[in-house]
Amino acid sequence: MSSRRSRSRQPGVSRISDDQIADLVSKLQQLIPEIRNRRSDKQVSASKVLQETCNYIRNLHREVDDLSDRLSALLASTDTDSDQAAIIRSLLM
Amino acid sequence: MFLCVETTRSYSMEKSYMVTDSEGGYRSMESNRRKRKKMESGSQKVKRGGRWRTEAEQQIYSAKLVEAITKVRRSSAPAAAVHRGRAVREAADRVLAAAGKGRTRWSRAIMTSRVGLRLRKRRKVTVTGNNRLRKPAVSKQEPPLKRRVRVLGRLVPGCRKLSFPNLLEEATDYIAALEMQVRAMTALAELLAGTGASSSNLQPPSC
Numbered sequence: 001m002s003s004r005r006s007r008s009r010q011p012g013v014s015r016i017s018d019d020q021i022a023d024l025v026s027k028l029q030q031l032i033p034e035i036r037n038r039r040s041d042k043q044v045s046a047s048k049v050l051q052e053t054c055n056y057i058r059n060l061h062r063e064v065d066d067l068s069d070r071l072s073a074l075l076a077s078t079d080t081d082s083d084q085a086a087i088i089r090s091l092l093m
Numbered sequence: 094m095f096l097c098v099e100t101t102r103s104y105s106m107e108k109s110y111m112v113t114d115s116e117g118g119y120r121s122m123e124s125n126r127r128k129r130k131k132m133e134s135g136s137q138k139v140k141r142g143g144r145w146r147t148e149a150e151q152q153i154y155s156a157k158l159v160e161a162i163t164k165v166r167r168s169s170a171p172a173a174a175v176h177r178g179r180a181v182r183e184a185a186d187r188v189l190a191a192a193g194k195g196r197t198r199w200s201r202a203i204m205t206s207r208v209g210l211r212l213r214k215r216r217k218v219t220v221t222g223n224n225r226l227r228k229p230a231v232s233k234q235e236p237p238l239k240r241r242v243r244v245l246g247r248l249v250p251g252c253r254k255l256s257f258p259n260l261l262e263e264a265t266d267y268i269a270a271l272e273m274q275v276r277a278m279t280a281l282a283e284l285l286a287g288t289g290a291s292s293s294n295l296q297p298p299s300c
Contacts, residue, residue: 016257024261031268050241053264057248060271067278068185069178074285075166076177 025049032056145269150192155277157188189274198259199267202251 025046029035032052035044144150161184165177186203193200245260246253249267252260 021257024258028261028265031265047238047241050238050245053268054241054244054248057245057264057268057271060268060275061248063275064185064271064278065178065182067275067282068182069175070282071162071278071285072166072177072181074282075162075181 021046028053143269145266145273151273151277151280154188154192154273155281157192158185158277158281161185161188185274185278189270193266193270197266198252198255198263199250200270206250 029044029049032049034052034056035049162181165180165184190200190203195201195204242257242260245264246255249260249264252263255263
C-alpha cells in the first residue's frame, strides 16, 4: 500500500504513509452505519470498509432515485400553487 | 469572481494537506485541518460532515429543492414518468451541489457537468458512476483494494483521478450530503403526500 502512485496534479508529493491511510479509513468507517452499528470493537479491514462505502453510496443513490420518482409523481398530483406555498411555509418553520 | 477566490483558497489548502514528509508532516496536516475548520466556522460542527447534519442546512436545502422541483414541473412537462423522475433527481443533485458552495470537488463536478449537458445535449449521462460499461480490461489482476478505491472514485462525482486521502475526504463529505438529501426528500415526499390527501381534491394518497 505504501507503493501507491498518487496521480495528483501537485508536483513533489511524497508517498502516503500506511498510518495516514489507516487513519482515514477508520474515519470513513465511522460514517458507514453498516460497520458502525455492528461489531464496532473489532478492527475492520480497509478493503471491507471501502466495499461497504461503495455499497452505501450506491444505496443512497438508489434511494434518491426512488424518492425523485416519488416526488415527481406527487408533484404531478398537486397542481395548485397554494399547496407549494403552504409546504414551503411549513418547512421553514 | 468571488467563487474563483473560494476555489483557489480551498485548492491551496488541499495542496498543503497532502504534503507529508515525516511525523512533522502529519502534524502539519492536522494543523491545516484545524485551520480549515476555523475558516469554515459558524454552522460547522467539530466532526467533518457535520455541516450537513444541521437542521438549518436541511431546511434551506428543502426550500431550494421545492423551488427547483416546481420549476421542473412547470417548464417542460415530459410525459414519461421516467424522465420526470430523472429531472427531479438532477435538480436535487444540483441544489445539493450548490449547497456545498463549491468547496468540495464533487459539488463542483456536479455543477459543471450540468452546464455541459445543457449545452451539448448528447446522450444522457448521469454524473454518478453508472457507466458500468466502461470497466477496465483487467479486473481481477490488480489488488482488490486498489480496485475498490477505483470504484469509489467512480461513485463520487469528479473524483476519478484523486489521490487516496483526498478521495476519502471527498467521499466523507459526499456521503454526509447524500444522507441529508435523502432525509430532506423523504420529509418532502411525506409532506406532499399528507398535503395531497388532506387537500380538497378527491385524489387518493399516492403512497
